[in-house]
Amino acid sequence: MFIRCTVGLGVALVASVVLAIGLGPAPVSPADTLRYLGAALTGGTIRLDEVATYEIVWQLRTPRVLLAAVVGAGLSAVGAGVQALVRNPLADPFVLGISSGAAVGAVSVLVTGALAVAGIYALSVGAFAGALVAAALVHVTARRRGPGGTSPLRLVLTGVAMAYAFQAAMALLIYLVPQGEATATVLYWTLGGFGAATWGSLPLVVVVVLAGITALRLRARDMDVLALGDETAASSGVDTARLRRELFVLTSVMTGAMVAVSGAIGFVGLIVPHLVRMVTGAVHARVLVLAPLVGAVLAVWVDLLSRTVVAPRELPLGVVTALVGVPVFVVLLRRRGYVFGGV
Template sequence: MVWAAITGGPVSSVDAASYWIVVDSRVPRVLTGALVGAGLAVVGVIVQAMVRNPLADPYVLGISSGASVGATAVVLFGVFSGLGLYALPTAAFLGALVATLLVFGIAQRGGGLTPLRLVLTGTALGYGFSALTTVLIFLRPVGDAARSVMFWLLGSLAAATWHSVALVAVVVVIGIGVVAARARQLNALAMGDEVAASLGIRASRFRLELFVIAALMTGFIVSVCGAIGFVGLIVPHVTRMVVGADHRKIILVAPVLGALFLVVADLMARIVVPPQEIPLGAITAAVGVPVFLGLMQRRRTRIDS
């Protein structure tokens, strides 16, 4: 059955219903999960290189929270409804872009743009965007839309379609290609602004370019599956443990590990308490929280020693 769905081969009339379930639901869901996992892993690599902190992810810089505000406004209030299928990704990207510009604008005032200022500003604005999302839901508390938004904000691939596969594939593939082409510059940036400057790289400008790429990828990913945490935190760190700190290798391996991680997490979300489906973000958090605490303890031990 699965092979027939993949190859387009013949199926019996008895299996026709199951065939279309596989074609229209299961395959798009798995492919979307793989692409989303790959994209979030690469965004995590970008963010951690920008701020030179292996404990950073898109949430730390407020990108995911900004995208969630835009997507929530579309679902609850019909913003950009004239754009049809493109309303949600457009609003999510604009939300992520606004968050990006605000973080950069505020962080570079006064003392210049530094990784620490980026993290502090992004964290503060991330809480602000999360509060705004809560207010939007509070203003529209009744109906299926509000309930679906609450479930969607915790992450879900239930709405995956072939359209979402195509949409995410274009953004993720282009994003990975652009970042892979700048892997050497990422290596220099991760070693410090002074090293980057000695190699002719303008650190502040390069960070802005990376931030826009991260915002674009995050915005489209959030529009498809909601806000899924910890993928961008765990996968880059595990990748560095496997292949080292060279971003030329990290950019190639992290998407593969991210895809595998999210596909397995989505499978667990569907089979843990059948027929109920656990929000995907809850599964990634169940894995991510202990890993995050372990990373913090490991860094503390390394610093103390």
């Protein structure tokens, strides 16, 4: 069952990527899409009258669709990791205030002109720096001395409080420097989107997400034990304080890297792990294989909807994920055969 699901989702992801690259205001058939991708990857030739279409496929749509797949996979894996970290089934990659910190970083760069040396990547660098600062503040504030280290409840409460603080700081920046562009940036980092995807923005986030998923997968067994409670984990030889620190740092870096290139995209990291657990159970070794595949497929199709439903305009990605995620969440909540971590 697990192997069939993995293979099926892998095929679905490849098919979704090809279809999403071809679909849009200027539709391209799957056969032509594959031909253009093959020409780009192998240095093949295309006809002169196909250059414009080729540029749309390779330079505009392909990096965008690939970024959607990578971020969807990363958010789903981080969602599973954060839910294990705080032992809360309602946790998602942004519960610790990291996305709000990233938004402050992005808006600070915009209104002050800082990091100009980074050129077109200044906003992403500022967002990533803001995310790391937010993660550090949450960790330092929530940390307590003595055995057990930082408790899940303290971590969540601190993250929520810091998120409000960062939102207030962001509002103050916009108030002091009232610019229409600043307001648009706030909306972007709040609702997310892949419209700014370029080939240059892909390598770093791909490396961070793949390395992060691999690292989470290596700690899958410890995460299973952690879900049973600190006492059970300690009796099994798991250092819960150290594990939580590792998971916190890992999920924070992954979230910061993804928010830096796509903004804050909600519901993917919350819903996907639960959907996967319905099929494969709560074993993290399996969840962390299937959840990234499901998240990648979901993000690709959500992005396609956002750029085609009201074309040539784009719907904010957060609006589409909420429209999809809220009904799914309600159905899961009312489903008798599935329990949200005992809730």
